[in-house]
Amino acid sequence: MAGTATSNALEIGHGPLTNIAEYIIDGGALDDATALRLLTLPDSRVYDLMYAAYLVKRHFQGDKLHRCSIVNAKSGACGENCTFCAQSSFYQKDTGVPTYPIMNADAILRAADEAVEYGSTNFGIVTAVKGVQEGPMLDAILEAIRKIRAQGRIAPDASLGVVTRRVLEKLKDAGLQVYHHNLESARSFYPNICTTRDWSENFETIQRAKEVGLEVCCGGIIGMGESPQQRIELMQQVAALKPEHIPLNFLVAVKGTPLADVAPMRPVDCLKSIAVFRLTNPTSDLFVAGGRVQQLRQLQPFIFMAGANGMMVGNYLTTPGRTKEDDLELVADLGMNI
Numbered sequence: 001m002a003g004t005a006t007s008n009a010l011e012i013g014h015g016p017l018t019n020i021a022e023y024i025i026d027g028g029a030l031d032d033a034t035a036l037r038l039l040t041l042p043d044s045r046v047y048d049l050m051y052a053a054y055l056v057k058r059h060f061q062g063d064k065l066h067r068c069s070i071v072n073a074k075s076g077a078c079g080e081n082c083t084f085c086a087q088s089s090f091y092q093k094d095t096g097v098p099t100y101p102i103m104n105a106d107a108i109l110r111a112a113d114e115a116v117e118y119g120s121t122n123f124g125i126v127t128a129v130k131g132v133q134e135g136p137m138l139d140a141i142l143e144a145i146r147k148i149r150a151q152g153r154i155a156p157d158a159s160l161g162v163v164t165r166r167v168l169e170k171l172k173d174a175g176l177q178v179y180h181h182n183l184e185s186a187r188s189f190y191p192n193i194c195t196t197r198d199w200s201e202n203f204e205t206i207q208r209a210k211e212v213g214l215e216v217c218c219g220g221i222i223g224m225g226e227s228p229q230q231r232i233e234l235m236q237q238v239a240a241l242k243p244e245h246i247p248l249n250f251l252v253a254v255k256g257t258p259l260a261d262v263a264p265m266r267p268v269d270c271l272k273s274i275a276v277f278r279l280t281n282p283t284s285d286l287f288v289a290g291g292r293v294q295q296l297r298q299l300q301p302f303i304f305m306a307g308a309n310g311m312m313v314g315n316y317l318t319t320p321g322r323t324k325e326d327d328l329e330l331v332a333d334l335g336m337n338i
């Protein structure tokens with residue numbers, strides 16, 4: 001029965017972790033200490049952990065496969081100083097990422113058509129900016145959203161930074177389905193990631209988007225130098241927002257950014273993070289976005305056994321992803337339906 005015992009009392013033992021899965025399926029929530037014990041299990045237990053996460057995914061998501069693509073609709077010259085980001089004006093001279101203004105609605109529409117060809121369910125319009133305000137940039141985005149919605153082939157999403165309630169209402173009126181904004185990291189780690197913005201602005205942006213009735217997509221990046229405790233902190237802070245969709249990114253250490261020399265995670269640790277993210281966020285779509293290729297390497301197909309029910313396909317904001325053919329083949333080889 002949900003909530004009759006704290007998860008701290010759950011037996012982790014040496015065998016399959018089906019008791020953990022049953023507890024969560026029954027409505028239980030992992031406390032931080034239990035989540036940390038799971039995240040730091042020895043490698044020899046990773047399949048036990050993945051199986052528990054898989055059972056939870058199977059219960060809440062069935063065989064639903066979330067696939068999203070994005071377009072970088074306005075690149076570079078961002079005034080924020082996020083240390084992982086190639087588009088920050090603080091590091092752009094070293095990263096060499098191009099700057100261009102907002103794409104027009106027809107160019108965004110063409111990118112949406114490409115996302116449909118990739119078999120994506122959702123298409124995100126992303127802008128490198130602290131937050132889009134009312135004006136020509138927002139008008140171009142609204143026009144694109146209306147056109148994508150009119151075609152009805154893919155769900156229009158947007159990631160436009162820290163925005164006002166009025167902007168969110170306009171996006172919703174235009175037909176936006178999902179507003180995306182990441183917490184990026186645990187609150188306690190955020191001063192290492194960004195000092196031009198407060199973490200609470202990220203959290204409150206998602207709260208505002210929910211208040212206006214949008215679905216929300218909110219996650220973060222793992223592998224930026226945070227501790228295992230801070231990974232759990234991020235998972236629980238995301239869970240507090242109850243997002244419909246969660247993008248789990250692994251750091252892509254881009255040359256020229258302050259995080260360029262952060263050592264990559266071990267692929268097996270990526271799987272553990274996916275599994276515990278699933279166990280702490282059982283009912284959300286959990287999809288692996290940036291860093292899948294670079295950090296999971298040969299273990300990419302295992303993300304679905306570890307509890308993910310989706311992935312970003314196509315290119316990322318400033319780094320290439322895998323080819324459409326490779327990702328479609330991966331899904332087909334696993335016997336999953338699009």
Ligand code: SF4
Pocket residue numbers: 078079080081082085086087088089127128129130161
């Ligand atoms: S706000 Fe977004 S685009 Fe700007 S530096 Fe941070 S991550 Fe990059």
